Amino acid sequence: MKLSNIKRFWIALILSIPMIIQMLAMPFHWMMPGYNWIAFITTTVIMLISAAPYWKSAWAAFKKHNANMNTLVAVGTSVAYFYSIFAMFTNRAVYFESAAFVTIFVLLGDAMEEKMHSNASNALSKLVNLQAKDADVLRNGEFVKLPLKEVHVGDILRVKPGEKIPVDGTITEGTTTIDESMVTGESMPVTKKKGDKVVGATINSNGTFTFKATKVGSNTMLSQIVELVKKAQTSHAPIQNLTDKISGFFVPAVLIIAIITFVIWYVFLNASLVNAILFAVSVIVIACPCALGLATPTALMVGTAKSAKMGVLIKNGEVLEKVTNIDTVVFDKTGTITIGKPKVTDIVGDSKRVLTVATSLEESSEHPLATAIIKKAKEEKIAPVKVDNFAAIEGKGVKANFNNHTALVGSNKLFANSNISQEIQAEAEQLQNEAKTVIYVGLDQQVIGLIAIQDVPKPSAKAAIAELKKRGLKTVMLTGDNKNVAQAIGKQVGIDQIIAGVLPTDKADNIKKLQKAGNKVAFVGDGINDAPALSTADVGIAMGAGTDIAIESGGIVLVQNDLMGVVKALDISKKTFNRIKLNLFWALIYNLIGIPIAAGLFAGIGLQLSPELAGLAMAFSSVSVLTSSLLLNKAKIAGTSTQTA
Amino acid sequence: MNTNQIIVLIAAILLIGFIIWWFFGKHQETAENANVTKGKQEADVVVNGGYSPSTIVLKKNVPAEVNFDLKDSTACLSHVVFDQLGVNKDLSKKNVTPVKIPTNKPGEYDFTCQMGMFHGKVVVK
Numbered sequence: 014m015k016l017s018n019i020k021r022f023w024i025a026l027i028l029s030i031p032m033i034i035q036m037l038a039m040p041f042h043w044m045m046p047g048y049n050w051i052a053f054i055t056t057t058v059i060m061l062i063s064a065a066p067y068w069k070s071a072w073a074a075f076k077k078h079n080a081n082m083n084t085l086v087a088v089g090t091s092v093a094y095f096y097s098i099f100a101m102f103t104n105r106a107v108y109f110e111s112a113a114f115v116t117i118f119v120l121l122g123d124a125m126e127e128k129m130h131s132n133a134s135n136a137l138s139k140l141v142n143l144q145a146k147d148a149d150v151l152r153n154g155e156f157v158k159l160p161l162k163e164v165h166v167g168d169i170l171r172v173k174p175g176e177k178i179p180v181d182g183t184i185t186e187g188t189t190t191i192d193e194s195m196v197t198g199e200s201m202p203v204t205k206k207k208g209d210k211v212v213g214a215t216i217n218s219n220g221t222f223t224f225k226a227t228k229v230g231s232n233t234m235l236s237q238i239v240e241l242v243k244k245a246q247t248s249h250a251p252i253q254n255l256t257d258k259i260s261g262f263f264v265p266a267v268l269i270i271a272i273i274t275f276v277i278w279y280v281f282l283n284a285s286l287v288n289a290i291l292f293a294v295s296v297i298v299i300a301c302p303c304a305l306g307l308a309t310p311t312a313l314m315v316g317t318a319k320s321a322k323m324g325v326l327i328k329n330g331e332v333l334e335k336v337t338n339i340d341t342v343v344f345d346k347t348g349t350i351t352i353g354k355p356k357v358t359d360i361v362g363d364s365k366r367v368l369t370v371a372t373s374l375e376e377s378s379e380h381p382l383a384t385a386i387i388k389k390a391k392e393e394k395i396a397p398v399k400v401d402n403f404a405a406i407e408g409k410g411v412k413a414n415f416n417n418h419t420a421l422v423g424s425n426k427l428f429a430n431s432n433i434s435q436e437i438q439a440e441a442e443q444l445q446n447e448a449k450t451v452i453y454v455g456l457d458q459q460v461i462g463l464i465a466i467q468d469v470p471k472p473s474a475k476a477a478i479a480e481l482k483k484r485g486l487k488t489v490m491l492t493g494d495n496k497n498v499a500q501a502i503g504k505q506v507g508i509d510q511i512i513a514g515v516l517p518t519d520k521a522d523n524i525k526k527l528q529k530a531g532n533k534v535a536f537v538g539d540g541i542n543d544a545p546a547l548s549t550a551d552v553g554i555a556m557g558a559g560t561d562i563a564i565e566s567g568g569i570v571l572v573q574n575d576l577m578g579v580v581k582a583l584d585i586s587k588k589t590f591n592r593i594k595l596n597l598f599w600a601l602i603y604n605l606i607g608i609p610i611a612a613g614l615f616a617g618i619g620l621q622l623s624p625e626l627a628g629l630a631m632a633f634s635s636v637s638v639l640t641s642s643l644l645l646n647k648a649k650i651a652g653t654s655t656q657t658a
Numbered sequence: 659m660n661t662n663q664i665i666v667l668i669a670a671i672l673l674i675g676f677i678i679w680w681f682f683g684k685h686q687e688t689a690e691n692a693n694v695t696k697g698k699q700e701a702d703v704v705v706n707g708g709y710s711p712s713t714i715v716l717k718k719n720v721p722a723e724v725n726f727d728l729k730d731s732t733a734c735l736s737h738v739v740f741d742q743l744g745v746n747k748d749l750s751k752k753n754v755t756p757v758k759i760p761t762n763k764p765g766e767y768d769f770t771c772q773m774g775m776f777h778g779k780v781v782v783k
Contacts, residue, residue: 018733066731073707073730078685081775083707083732123733130772244744253774260775265681269674276670280663306773310739 122632187222250330308596316589362462448501
């Protein structure tokens, strides 16, 4: 017969009714006729149904040289029970109710713990359930409903208004607005058109569109988020090492303390055998380390799930703990502080010639600045000329053979050995002071013109950096850009320190330098070339639509490309970690205070605990730690809209 | 001090000595190899007041499953957690709960109950 803890609790509670009546009647000096026999029979049944599983588990553990909280429950209840049987047949006072009530309270604690535990882990299954069950897939020229399993990469799918988007993909036809809040935490619906990416499990609101599946099954964004959160929830926080160490010797130590308590009372203080036993049993019952064991995992579970809901994915408990010590936040510039979609604003020199050379060379480059130049050329209807001997010069620019002339396009570092006229030099400085990146275009060692490109800061950048400063954090911007440009952008968003002219490969070294100076550094970045910096930093925060590599190397992943996410990530991590510390503190204090009281240390001033009360207190401590963890769900985090209850 | 008290005192000292020896002394741990059948390996772990065996040895590159057989009906051991693998399984739903273990590289995966009071490990070599 398998009974759940809650059923065992109810059976035990009903059986204990005669004992409760007797307890209540005690002050009126009324004795239930045949009470000893009634108590003996009901307690025996309670022990068999409700306490026996603890005894069985404790015995199995004992044989393996292990002791745990079940050992404490088993020893406590069996001592009270078997002593009472002995007392009954030798005409002494019985204490069946102690055994019965301790069992009931422990069961109540266990049952509540199970319930709350499933509440805490629920958030994750809610995420999984977001997935659509089937999809409209184009097969043989017709849309047919197929289960999600049969959707493959490259399939064309159709989504109607109000439907869930089944998998990740790119829109091929139609425009619509999509509610992506479940994945990004952003509550405003987003407008999407042909060529835009859609994410599985988000909800299509008003338009019908078709899209091509790019990621299915376990590769979709939602699956990856679920996988990440799952790992985070089960992960170990370094602070737990403390409880792991304690748990190894805690229970045997408590048993020894209980024996010492008994000996002191019985042998040295001449207390009666019964009283000495009751003190020892109280010690055993109150010392259950449940609360200590629950403190970290439950807070971690609630905290990581809550942050996932806000679009902040925290990889594990270790990251959470490190965030609390961070004092410096380093940002990558392009794509992190700025939007990352630069535009050509000015051209100096013969604009047609300059643009022709530039677009011809940049055509094969993947640099974000190249995209801006190519776009501008297209707008001006300038066609690229075929070049040969193309070479990219890391962090500086590109070089190629353009109509039998050596052409160079890139930063001024490319032109270290060539002539740059005073005029052009002055123009360049002027543009840089306006926060524009200047690209030099040269033919045969002669600079023929400049292209100014500007990337604007994200709208949220200024507010986010102000929030970080308010928390006493130093903000640093790291960029390969020229100093003037970097300073102009830095000024706009209010950053503390700027490190400009950094080659992509040197980003990690700059982080190391900051760390050597005694700073605990968080790095926020998104690109492929940010991966080394992300893993070098104490905490790597990978941004939004970032690449898979960036997501791999980051300790925290922001689903949205929004800088406020950094503030949210730091806040929720700190809140969760503080909650863990608070939980551990209470659990420890509780045992530190509880054990001496139970041992009768304060019996002289009338403060003592019966085994039943010790059992109640123990159940209460586990439940209070769980409640404290669940309350994290209600914690306020900056940058999130306050929900009206 | 009467005779009873002296007897109790001696018994208590002996009992404390026994507890220290039994729980803190060095004791052999059981390790078990998995059974390999038809390109698949399986190992059974009985969950009753702990994990037996508490160490399971798996072969590299053979798909593996560890079956957890829950014989304990207290809340303590109802979940098994592999923190490196992101696995947190409720064992009370089924009689025997299988957990897949990646064997593509050698290593050790620790598993614990949800409070981290009971420990076991899977070794891949």
